[in-house]
Each structure stands twice: as structure tokens, then as C-alpha cells.
Amino acid sequence: MLARLRPLLWMAPWLVGFSVFFAYPLVATVYFSFFNYDLFTLKFNGLDNWRYFFQDERAWIAMKNTAWLVVVMVPATVLFALGIAQLLTKLKAGVGFFRTLFYLPSLVPVTAGTVAFVYLLNPSTGPVNNLLAKIGISGPDWFGDKDWSKPGLTLLAMWSCTNLMVIFLAALLDVPRHLYEAAAIDGAGAWRQFRSITLPTIRPVLMFTAVTGVIYTLQYFTQAMIAARVASGVTDAPGSTFTPGYPEMSTLTLPQWLFQAGFRDYAMGYASVLALVLFAVSMVFTLILLRQFRGFEEVSS
Secondary structure: OHHHHHHHHHHHHHHHHHHHHHHHHHHHHHHHOOEEEOOOOEEEOOOHHHHHHHHOHHHHHHHHHHHHHHHHHHHHHHHHHHHHHHHHHHOOOOHHHHHHHHHHHHHOOHHHHHHHHHHHOOOOOOHHHHHHHHOOOOOOOOOOOOOOHHHHHHHHHHHOOHHHHHHHHHHHHOOOHHHHHHHHHOOOOHHHHHHHHHHHHOHHHHHHHHHHHHHHHHOOOHHHHHHHHHHHOOOOOOOOOOOOOOOOOOOOOHHHHHHHHHHHOOOHHHHHHHHHHHHHHHHHHHHHHHHHHHHHHHHHO
């Protein structure tokens, strides 16, 4: 009997953690999604919260913006980090200096980095637009124009993707050198070596960064909120109001709208619906990525 219980005893810490921090919150979220709950009163309302979700225009705008960030920001960030890591592997001198230099953005606090980035891209006083003006290019209003706000956030994500760069750098340095030497002897160029040797070797790392990048972007909140607040000029002074998504709801993400519903409007039942939708979307994107990488592995083999 004790021998049968021993595996459960070893798994007990994980089972307790899984039950308390995942299973119970998930079940509770499903339960509260059928209630009108404001932290004080709990009233059953059936499917009203779900019906309201399909009629909520801002929720669909937030989902559209979040999907745009997933489709554009994640590939751009992953490819940029991979490119920087590939560049660092080719350096012959000053390797330590450049590795430190490229890693510095990850040491900057998120709030400070976002505020500084909004200043750099300020349409009138920012150095980026001033530099573009000197070469005859009229820079856009990065965080004040709805067509440029999400590209501005993408540039911010690319600037701060140094953690991914370190992961890719470790993976690239782990690729056996003799494979490149053999390919070079056979006449393979740089692109053929990258496609036939580098990519298949670092495929697990690519899958990891893509999946974690999608999950992180689906939870995108802080940078978009801070950038919108700083760009709009709204302060915390009495009488000032700030609506997430400036400008024109272009930076409103699903986590922001969930926060607005749950912790500002105290509509916890509807916030639970948004949380379940976000969870479902995360699962769908993750399964798609896993299937794509599995297919890539089969083709490579």
C-alpha cells in the first residue's frame, strides 16, 4: 500500500500547485462567467455575459489589435533577435563588448524603457524624426497616429528582445562547427548553410521562442498602456480621464479590456468571459505553432 502511495507523495507538491494555481482558478473563472459579480454581490445571469461579449465592439477591436501584434510583432521580434545573435557569432573582435551592448536593453525597467522610447519617437522633439528630417524624410506621429501606433510598439518590442537574443546566441554557438566546414568544402554558400544546418539544429529553440512569444504577446499590457498614456498626455491629476487604447483604440489589447472590465468597472463576470476567450485563443495559437513545427521537422528529416 505504501509503495503505491509513494509516487503520489512525490507528486504531491506539483499536484497541490497545479490545483491551487491553475485548476481552481480555471474552474472558478468558468463559474463566475455565468454570474453578475462585482466582488460584493453574486447574481446568476445565465449566458448574458457571453451574449454581451459577441455584441461588445471594443472587445472585438481589442482581439483584432492583439491578433495583429501576434502576427506581426512575434515574427519580427524573433527574426530580429536571431539576426542579432547570428551577427554576434560572426564577430572576430570586441565580442564581449558587443554582447554586453546588445543585452543592455533587457536591464532597463519596462516602464522607463517605454517612456524613453515614446520620447525618442516623439513627432516634434524626438531625435528619430529629427534625424529622418535631415535626410528628407517626414517622420510619422508614431504613437499619435492609429496607423503607426502598433508598428511603434513593434519597434519597442524589437529593441527589448535581448533575452531572446541570448537564447539564440547560445543555440547558434552550440551548432557543431564541423558541419559548416563540411558544407563549405561541398560548395554550400552562407544561405544554404543557414537553411540546411542552422535552422534544423536550432529548431527546438525556434519553437520555444515562438510559443513563448505568442503567449507573451497575447498578454501584452504594460507597454501598450504606458505608451498610450504618455502619448496622450493624460496625467493622474484630479479630473483627468484616460481611456486605454489611445489613439482611437489602436493600442487596445484584450488584456487591457479585461483589466478595464474587471478592476475598473467591477464586472467580474464579464471579465471572466474575456479571460476564458484569451485562454482559448492562446491554446489555439499554441497548437497551430506546434503543428507547424512538427511538420517542419518531418520535412527536414
